[in-house]
Amino acid sequence: MLNVTNLSHNFGSYWALKNCSFSLKKGEFLLLTGSSGAGKTTLLRLLYASLPVMRGKVNVAGYDLKNLPARQIPNLRRSVSVVFQDFKILPYRTVYQNVAMALEVRGLNQIHIDRRVRAVVRGLGLEPRINTLCGELSGGEQQRVAVARSVVVNPKILLADEPTGNLDEELAARMMGIFKQFHMHGTTVVLATHSSELVRMHPEARQLRLEHGKIVAANWRGAQIFSEKIKEVHS
């Protein structure tokens, strides 16, 4: 489902990622940790073709990202949903419109769109705000809109960049519950976070630790990620 081999990436002379390799099977859950500036966002951007792959190999949902023609990018992004660190939602559109956008570009019919949008919005506790302009929402609410838009399409792979960064503990737990739910239904999840709290709360998830662009630690487990209790780290 997701294969990264010897991946490196530089911005000018600065190497933000150095020789990273890992792979995930369908339905696995990965916590990507590391302090700010470690390269988490860069790694995620490479996975959804927002940055070009220059060194190494990346295969996501069957797409070889190194040789991906530009017209295939929309198809890749229909398999891979992203929750962006800066949300990327439109302030002058309502919660409903922002969430529906992801389904509309796929040309689904209105009734279907309506049903799915309402279900997801309800699941994230945004129902009272559904017709509010996103610009009027708090940071935490906006973040939930971003999450709603990415999960509403039922993606094969979900990439989330600090999705709990602006949330209090209770909401963060609720958000994790949502990710977990999708994960249970077979979605492969990669969640980037600098919070060690989240790692402590989910010792059962797979973990990769990035430092200065390098994978410095991995906690690699079997399929029943959330039910496992043993912690095992090797570098």
Add this chain to the structure above:
Amino acid sequence: MRVFFKLIRQGFRDIALHPWAQLMTLLAVSFITFLAGLMLLCVSNLDTELKVTRGEVAFQVYWNEKASPKKVKESWKTLQKMDGVVEVLTYTPEEALKDLGSTLPKGSKGMLLADNSPLPYTAVLKFSPRKGDVAEWQSKTQAALERIPDVKTVRSSNLKDDVSRAWQELSDSITMPVLVFLAVILSIAVGNTMKFSLISRKDEIEILKLVGAKNWYIRTPLLVGGALLGSVGGILGVAGLYTAWWNLKDTFNFAPLHWELHFLPVDQALLLIVIPMVVGSISSWVAVRS
């Protein structure tokens, strides 16, 4: 298809996002169309006017020497009634001789016998040009004149003088450049507005791409917006031109000029709407690409 209609509606709705920028462009498009139309209107009217006053084809009709004067003079009356005739000049043999004599150098006059003119009855007819196939009309008219009893020969010549010939060439070669000029100016105006509305929609377009929108999905609303700007601008421009024409058409319509301005031919008026529309959509397409 349903999605397509939705995108078209989106194109209409997007206009409301920047009403002022769109309105200014709309006015610019109308104004440019109006000016181009005005230019074409002048060309087209001068064209017709010059053709009418200059006359285009003349026929010289010669009768048999033995034709009876009475019959010839009768047929002269019918010549006046021919369709499209502008001027009829008739000459009896004596008149023709006098006319000829006045053009001959002094001294040679004595050679001509005043009483027994060798010249036949003659008529010169000038016709205004008609639309369509002038050559065919010319040969038909020639044949008709030859059927007049006792007519010996008919000669025709194109009377168009150098001025009107030159004008004709100019007016033929001016229409295309005016339309091309219109297209270029419009593409700049509409293209820039589309770029502007693109910049202000940058965030939306970025997000659309990130959630997997294909290029046509992003471009269709802009294309519709460009086409709409172009065609509405074109229609307003032509409407303005029509109003101007309506108020001015009788300006020169007094004796002895009797010059009533006519509006543009339908095909040119349509071009003034179609060109901005096509240019509008093309330039918005180009704006998205770059």
